[in-house]
Amino acid sequence: MIAAQDRKIALWNIGVAYTAFLIGTLCGLLQVFIRNDALQLPAWLDYYQILTAHGVLLALIFTTFFIFGFFITGMSKSLGTFGPKVRLFSWIGFWVTLLGTVMATVMIVSGEASVLYTFYAPLKGSGWFYVGLALVIVGTWISSFALVGHYVVWRRNHKGELSPLFAFMTITTIILWIIACLGVVATVLFQYIPWAFGWTDTINVELSRSLFWYFGHPLVYFWLLPAYMAWYVIVPKILGVKVFSDSLARLSFVLFILFSIPVGFHHQLTEPGISNFWKFLQVVLTFMVIIPSLMTAFSMFANFEISGRKKGGTGLFGWFTKLPWKDVRFTSIFIAMAFFIPGGAAESSMQVSN
Amino acid sequence: MHLHKFEKIWLTFGIVALAVFLGVVGVSAFSQDHTPAGGMDTIDPKKVNETAPFDKPGVTQLDDDTYQVAIVAMAFGYNAPDLRVPAGKEIIFKVTSTDVVHSFTIDDTKVNMMVVPGRITTKSYTFDKPGKYLILCNEYCGTGHHMMFNEIEVY
Numbered sequence: 001m002i003a004a005q006d007r008k009i010a011l012w013n014i015g016v017a018y019t020a021f022l023i024g025t026l027c028g029l030l031q032v033f034i035r036n037d038a039l040q041l042p043a044w045l046d047y048y049q050i051l052t053a054h055g056v057l058l059a060l061i062f063t064t065f066f067i068f069g070f071f072i073t074g075m076s077k078s079l080g081t082f083g084p085k086v087r088l089f090s091w092i093g094f095w096v097t098l099l100g101t102v103m104a105t106v107m108i109v110s111g112e113a114s115v116l117y118t119f120y121a122p123l124k125g126s127g128w129f130y131v132g133l134a135l136v137i138v139g140t141w142i143s144s145f146a147l148v149g150h151y152v153v154w155r156r157n158h159k160g161e162l163s164p165l166f167a168f169m170t171i172t173t174i175i176l177w178i179i180a181c182l183g184v185v186a187t188v189l190f191q192y193i194p195w196a197f198g199w200t201d202t203i204n205v206e207l208s209r210s211l212f213w214y215f216g217h218p219l220v221y222f223w224l225l226p227a228y229m230a231w232y233v234i235v236p237k238i239l240g241v242k243v244f245s246d247s248l249a250r251l252s253f254v255l256f257i258l259f260s261i262p263v264g265f266h267h268q269l270t271e272p273g274i275s276n277f278w279k280f281l282q283v284v285l286t287f288m289v290i291i292p293s294l295m296t297a298f299s300m301f302a303n304f305e306i307s308g309r310k311k312g313g314t315g316l317f318g319w320f321t322k323l324p325w326k327d328v329r330f331t332s333i334f335i336a337m338a339f340f341i342p343g344g345a346a347e348s349s350m351q352v353s354n
Numbered sequence: 355m356h357l358h359k360f361e362k363i364w365l366t367f368g369i370v371a372l373a374v375f376l377g378v379v380g381v382s383a384f385s386q387d388h389t390p391a392g393g394m395d396t397i398d399p400k401k402v403n404e405t406a407p408f409d410k411p412g413v414t415q416l417d418d419d420t421y422q423v424a425i426v427a428m429a430f431g432y433n434a435p436d437l438r439v440p441a442g443k444e445i446i447f448k449v450t451s452t453d454v455v456h457s458f459t460i461d462d463t464k465v466n467m468m469v470v471p472g473r474i475t476t477k478s479y480t481f482d483k484p485g486k487y488l489i490l491c492n493e494y495c496g497t498g499h500h501m502m503f504n505e506i507e508v509y
Contacts, residue, residue, distance in 0.1 A: 048497060116494050120455050122471060123496065205455065205470055245358070270391045270457075271468030272475040279390065280383055284376050294368040298361050 006076035009090045013069030016098060017062050024057030048114040055117035056108060060136065061101050067226045068094075068143050071170045074229070075147050078164035079154040086150040093143030100135025103128055118212065119192070121203045127196035134188050137181050144174045165249060166233050172253040173225040176218055176260050183214030183264070206273040213264030217286075221260045225253065227340075230333055231300055238330050239307035239323070244299040252292035259288045300337065391447075391467035391477035399471040402426055402452050412436055416446070425449045427456040427469045430498030432489065437506040441481045450474045457493040460506060468493065481508040 002010075027050045033039035034047055041047070072090060076082055082090065107113040113125030119133075151171050155163070187208045195203040236243045243249055265274055265282035308319025324330045357365075382388045402408045407424035411433050414422045421443055426433040428451065439445050449458045449469045456469040460479075467475045481487075491502035 046497060048494070048499070051494075114497070118494075120493070123454050123494075205472060209455075209470070245361075248357070248361075268468070270466050270475075270477075271470055272391075272393045272395070272473040273470065274392065275394065276383065276389045276392060279392070280380060283379070287372055287376055290368060290372050291365070294365060295361075298364050302358075302361075 002073060002076040003081040005087060006072060006082050009082075009087065009094065010069045010072040010076070013065045013072065013094060016094075016101070017065035017069060020057040020061040020065065020101070024054050024062060027051070027054035027057070044111065046111070046114070048116070049108060049111050052114050052116050053105065053108045056104060059117050060133075061105075063223050064097065064136065064140055067173075067222070068097075068140065070226050070229075071147055071173075072143075074166045074233075075150055075170055078166040079150060082146075082150055083153060086146045086153070089146035089149070090143055093139050093141070093146055095139070096142055097136050097139025100132045100137075100139055103132030103135065105132075107132060118216070120212070121192065121195070121205050121208045124196055127193060130188050130192045130196055134185065134193070137185055137188075141178065141181070144178060147171075147174060162246075165243065165246060166229060168250055169225065169229045169232065169253050172257055173222065173229070176225065176257050177222050179257070179261060180215050180218035180222065183211040184216075187211035206271075209268060209271070210264065210274070213267040214262075215264070216267060217264045218260035221256055221289075225256060227336065228253075228296060231296065231337065235300070235330065235333055236303050236307075238327060239303055241303055241307045241310070244302040244306070248295055248299060252295045255292040256289070259285060259292070263289075297341070391465075391475050393474055393476035395474040395476070396472055397450050397474050399450075399452055402450055407448060408450060413439055420444045420446065422446045422448060425458060427451045427458060427491070429453050429456075429496050430491075430502040432458070432502075432504045434504065437489075437504065439481065439506065439508055441484045441508050443480065445479050445481065447477045447479065448474055454495050455493050456491045456495050456502070459490045459492045461488040461490060463487065466492075484508045 001007075030039065030050050031047065031054065034041060034050070041050075104113070107126045107129035113119075113129035115123045115125045115129070119125060119130075147170060151163070151167055154167070191203050191208050191211075194200045232243055232249045263282055263286045265279055266286045268274055269279055269283075304323055305319050308322040311319075311322040313319030313322035323334075397405055397408075403426070407414065407422065408426050411424045411426050412435050414424070416422050421439055423434070423437065423439065423445055425447065427449055447458065447465065447467065449467055450473065451469045451471045453471060455471070458467040458469055458475070459465065463479060463481070465477055465479050467477050469475055485508055487506045487508065489504040489506055491499060495502065
């Protein structure tokens with residue numbers, strides 16, 4: 001069990017995450033009823049308002065708060081209880097992110113920002129919607145620096161020691177997140193906010209799209225890596241084995257930082273303004289992510305097999321039946337993993353067939 | 355760093371498969387011109403209706419085997435009168451927008467073009483089968499987005 005004060009920060013993050021999840025999911029359900037004409041919306045609410053709320057709350061807010069709740073828990077567990085400064089900045093980060101979330105949500109619900117969570121220019125939302133988004137990012141940066149600070153303190157007190165895997169992976173994911181955010185911060189701060197408040201007349205649409213996707217693709221890795229952390233750190237623990245290879249696990253996370261930087265153009269394959277050379281190059285770089293993914297898949301199944309055999313599984317696949325299927329902590333993660341494999345493969349092939 | 359023998363085999367297989375796959379895509383894209391919609395042409399979005407070819411949107415025959423189709427996308431429709439093109443001929447679609455980002459997507463074909471204001475998107479396509487095809491905007495463009503569609507007839 002981690003210190004009560006750290007647990008409180010983590011629980012508040014997870015509480016906001018699930019609140020956003022409930023509201024966002026309810027919006028999704030409403031969309032179904034609207035589309036099959038089972039429900040008539042009042043005049044002040046339209047389909048795209050709900051769709052925007054659904055996207056922003058689920059894709060941006062739920063994920064971000066949940067991930068930080070997860071990081072805070074794991075960092076307190078693996079590196080020890082937070083110091084007063086780390087705790088203070090984790091709270092500041094939480095409140096700033098929450099303030100941004102509330103601002104953006106109010107703007108969406110009042111119909112001032114029906115721009116979906118991609119907010120492509122020149123669809124224009126209220127300037128305060130973009131300020132809200134900027135605050136969300138700033139808040140996550142504050143929380144991130146608090147966790148990095150916690151790591152730095154640990155490092156100072158444990159010279160020459162190998163950091164716990166969870167801490168290493170948290171720091172790499174935070175580095176990935178900060179690099180990714182540079183794109184969206186640049187476009188929101190220098191393009192959207194001046195334009196939405198009317199200080200500038202025009203906006204460079206193609207540039208804003210490229211900057212958005214510079215962020216938008218690594219954003220997906222920011223969702224993925226915490227899942228990988230659960231696979232690398234929690235699953236072996238449940239199975240009662242050591243992670244197959246600690247150094248390869250670390251290498252795969254470093255590769256994720258490298259391969260997350262210039263990949264966004266593959267979301268813009270069918271649009272003008274980007275030459276075919278750059279499109280192809282970024283497709284190639286995108287597919288490089290297959291390498292750390294294959295490393296992870298190998299490591300996971302190696303863990304499963306070692307654990308299954310330890311428990312007496314024999315033959316080519318006998319170990320599979322010996323896995324702890326009755327333990328929801330294992331089975332839920334396994335199901336997610338199993339769905340992830342064909343999903344990823346099909347999606348990437350679809351992209352290219354175009 | 356220690357690599358298990360099976361892991362070496364697994365990773366080598368994966369990386370080689372990836373290289374072959376990307377090689378095929380690359381060769382096909384650049385030597386056989388199987389490229390997605392795109393283009394580097396720009397246009398003043400306020401002067402679309404005065405700029406060729408969008409001053410006369412619709413179908414123009416360029417030569418015996420090539421047709422050009424100029425389309426102006428706007429919230430919430432396409433300005434493209436009388437969309438009729440022959441099957442088996444190269445059709446060059448040129449699309450631009452006067453307001454926000456749209457798409458020009460022909461159902462059941464590989465025509466899927468992002469339409470960005472200030473830019474001209476180009477895509478060449480040859481229809482195999484005659485018939486009526488549905489054109490859709492699949493990029494959210496505002497409250498009337500779901501009403502933005504059209505039809506193209508291939509004869």
